[in-house]
Amino acid sequence: MLYSMTGFGRAKGIFNGRNYSIDIKALNGKTTDLRAKVPAHFKSKEIELRKYILDRLHRGKVDFVITLSSDDSIDVGLNMNLVDKYYHDLSAFAMRYGLSHQDFLQTIIRIPNVIETKEEDITDEEFEFVLALVDKALDQLQDFRAMEGSALKKDLMGRVSTIIELIDDVAIHENDRKNELTEKLNRLIQDHLNGDTIDQNRMEQELIYYLEKMDIHEEKVRLEQHCRFFVSELESDNDQLGKKLSFISQEMGREINTMGAKAQFSNIQQTVVDMKVELDQIKEQLANVL
Numbered sequence: 001m002l003y004s005m006t007g008f009g010r011a012k013g014i015f016n017g018r019n020y021s022i023d024i025k026a027l028n029g030k031t032t033d034l035r036a037k038v039p040a041h042f043k044s045k046e047i048e049l050r051k052y053i054l055d056r057l058h059r060g061k062v063d064f065v066i067t068l069s070s071d072d073s074i075d076v077g078l079n080m081n082l083v084d085k086y087y088h089d090l091s092a093f094a095m096r097y098g099l100s101h102q103d104f105l106q107t108i109i110r111i112p113n114v115i116e117t118k119e120e121d122i123t124d125e126e127f128e129f130v131l132a133l134v135d136k137a138l139d140q141l142q143d144f145r146a147m148e149g150s151a152l153k154k155d156l157m158g159r160v161s162t163i164i165e166l167i168d169d170v171a172i173h174e175n176d177r178k179n180e181l182t183e184k185l186n187r188l189i190q191d192h193l194n195g196d197t198i199d200q201n202r203m204e205q206e207l208i209y210y211l212e213k214m215d216i217h218e219e220k221v222r223l224e225q226h227c228r229f230f231v232s233e234l235e236s237d238n239d240q241l242g243k244k245l246s247f248i249s250q251e252m253g254r255e256i257n258t259m260g261a262k263a264q265f266s267n268i269q270q271t272v273v274d275m276k277v278e279l280d281q282i283k284e285q286l287a288n289v290l
Contacts, residue, residue, distance in 0.1 A: 001239055002156075003290040004148035005029070005060035009141030011133040015126050021067040022130070022137040024053070026145070028288040029061040036064045042130075044121045052131065056138050058240055059290060066130070082114050145290065152285055153234055156245075159278045159285075160227050163252070166278075167220050167227075169271050170259070177265040181214060216259045216268075223255035242289035249282055 005028040012021045034050055042049070053064055090104045108114055122130075230248045233241055256279060260272035 001237065002149040002153040002234060002241055003145040003239055004152055004288050005290050006148055006288060007141040007144035009137035011136035013133050015129045019069045020130060020133055022133045023065045024137045024141050025063045026057060026141060027061040032059050034062045034064060038066045039068045041122050045127055079114055083108055086111060152289060156234060156282060156285055159282050160230050162278050163275050164224060164227050166271050166275050167224050170220060170268050173265060173267045177268060180265060214262050214264060216262050219255045219259040223252060226252045240290055242286060245289060246286050249279060249286060253279055
């Protein structure tokens, strides 16, 4: 099943008077990058929590936030030693540089550790409760990823099918291309012979040699094989297809580029350009596939 890397999940719950809100947002990224913001008493569990999330999400840029609000059961207060020190230092600074004296309270309370919570590490029971909320948020995020992944799959299927159809269009022009190349080579030979007699057998051999060098049959076959492989992977049960599909699309690009370089026929080159447009859109969509 195809999953997008983009998604959002939220869950809320109350444990012993503490109101928890879990927010998880995931965006596309080549590597795994988890940014977590958790309450101070979660620090001992943060590594475990990170692993728990990444085991479910695998890849992408992830923002994870636990917001906690509660009743008076949490002891919150000012660190007066820090308040006194910062107030003294700021007042001295203002006097030294002739700045107007002002109320520094709004500045001081924004300084880390001035407002402190006095509580013990989270208990196992509370942590299990929070993990259950995290699961709910992750389930919601994965549902979002699956829904968006379904739209991505439909788009990718359509674009690969278009490339396969364009391969058939190339075949329509093959005879005209072969005739045009043969005439071109004949003219080149005539121009360089200056009226000398032509060895017909040798000429036929040379024509066959150059036509074989410019033959694009193998490129068409391999491109169609890559397209079929791409489609079969889209239909598979693998839930992490992004990198594999990207590799397949690179192989598709190589065959398309080689075909365009060999073609030397305007109708086929135009078709190759159409293939490149579809492939470029495929690569752009794959940047958001898990």
